[in-house]
Amino acid sequence: MVNESRTIxxxxxxLVIAGKPFTSRFLLGTGKFKNKQDLSDSIAASGSQIVTxxxxxIDLERHEENILGFIPPHxxxxxxxxxxxxAQEAVRIARLAKASGYGNWVKIEVINDSKYLxxxxxxxxxxxxxxSAEGFVVLPYISPDLYAARAxxxxxxxxxxxxxxxxxxxxxxxTKELIQVLINEIDLPIIVDAGIGxxxxxxxxxxxxxxxxxxxxxxxxxxxxxxxxxxxxxxxEAGRLAYLSGLSPRHPAANASSPLTGFLxxxxxxx
Amino acid sequence: xxxxxxxTSRQLSSAKNLSEIVGxxxxxPKHVITELNGNIVPPDQRAQTNLQDGDxxxxxxxxxxx
Numbered sequence: 001m002v003n004e005s006r007t008i009x010x011x012x013x014x015l016v017i018a019g020k021p022f023t024s025r026f027l028l029g030t031g032k033f034k035n036k037q038d039l040s041d042s043i044a045a046s047g048s049q050i051v052t053x054x055x056x057x058i059d060l061e062r063h064e065e066n067i068l069g070f071i072p073p074h075x076x077x078x079x080x081x082x083x084x085x086x087a088q089e090a091v092r093i094a095r096l097a098k099a100s101g102y103g104n105w106v107k108i109e110v111i112n113d114s115k116y117l118x119x120x121x122x123x124x125x126x127x128x129x130x131x132s133a134e135g136f137v138v139l140p141y142i143s144p145d146l147y148a149a150r151a152x153x154x155x156x157x158x159x160x161x162x163x164x165x166x167x168x169x170x171x172x173x174x175t176k177e178l179i180q181v182l183i184n185e186i187d188l189p190i191i192v193d194a195g196i197g198x199x200x201x202x203x204x205x206x207x208x209x210x211x212x213x214x215x216x217x218x219x220x221x222x223x224x225x226x227x228x229x230x231x232x233x234x235x236x237e238a239g240r241l242a243y244l245s246g247l248s249p250r251h252p253a254a255n256a257s258s259p260l261t262g263f264l265x266x267x268x269x270x271x
Numbered sequence: 272x273x274x275x276x277x278x279t280s281r282q283l284s285s286a287k288n289l290s291e292i293v294g295x296x297x298x299x300p301k302h303v304i305t306e307l308n309g310n311i312v313p314p315d316q317r318a319q320t321n322l323q324d325g326d327x328x329x330x331x332x333x334x335x336x337x
Contacts, residue, residue: 029335030335030336031334031336032335052336053334053336054333054337055304055331055334055336056331056334057277057329057330057331058277058297058330060277060296060330063297063298066299066302066333067333067334067335069299077333079333080336080337082336095311096304096329096331097304097333099304099311099313100302100303100304102333167337194337214337216337217337
């Protein structure tokens, strides 16, 4: 009989961003949800303690329900600067978001390419410098690059958020090796953002030692968003636990799992 | 009086303050942020802020985003 009291307990430390501890390592984006009920249920099912939102002009022709009513008050709001094409525009959006009174956490997202939607690392660094100096908690979204990440550390970033693959593509960790470099070399939380399309991909990022994962499109456009949000949450926990457990090394060839001595027919085989 | 709201030119019949304008377009004025001619106007200053001909006003709010 297995001793049932011997449960496996791996103690994890919280994810700390700008001094604030989080037990969840899953950040959820709120774009593209079919309806507010799916969004609200997905936030709950994800267990996310940080969710992203965007800032836009209100529609003057019709009164719309505001998204803030669907985000629980215990969740930290992270406003992205989507729509910004350079540092200056990102700074403007961040200041407007802060003026709302809903906190000073900002995800810098500067995109000036409508085909690939890749972030402009140089402009992102500039915006990070300005906003960190103004007291913002800055989470910059970048193409994974060691030099850009080092510049962001200097600029006062709270995390570094490298993309896994093209935004909204659900292609997973196409930039795996480059993200691994950031995990190894950068002394800030690394949050893998963009392109994560399935729980297995999120788990893979966590197994590599990423500190957290952000997902949006994969969940929002699934047939059952709350259910997939929960699947992501479990996968991220599993990946984290695997990382903390110390994965066994890979081998180029076969390696028997059972002992290679004491076979029943050893005597017969010898003849 | 002509003012530009969110990039669109609008004719206002009478002089209005910012608080009245916001009330016209939003159910929940506390969820919007106002920027007049490039300067953020905090909610508590909207009532004292009178609009003038040619002003450019931005009214923004939070929406879903990744």
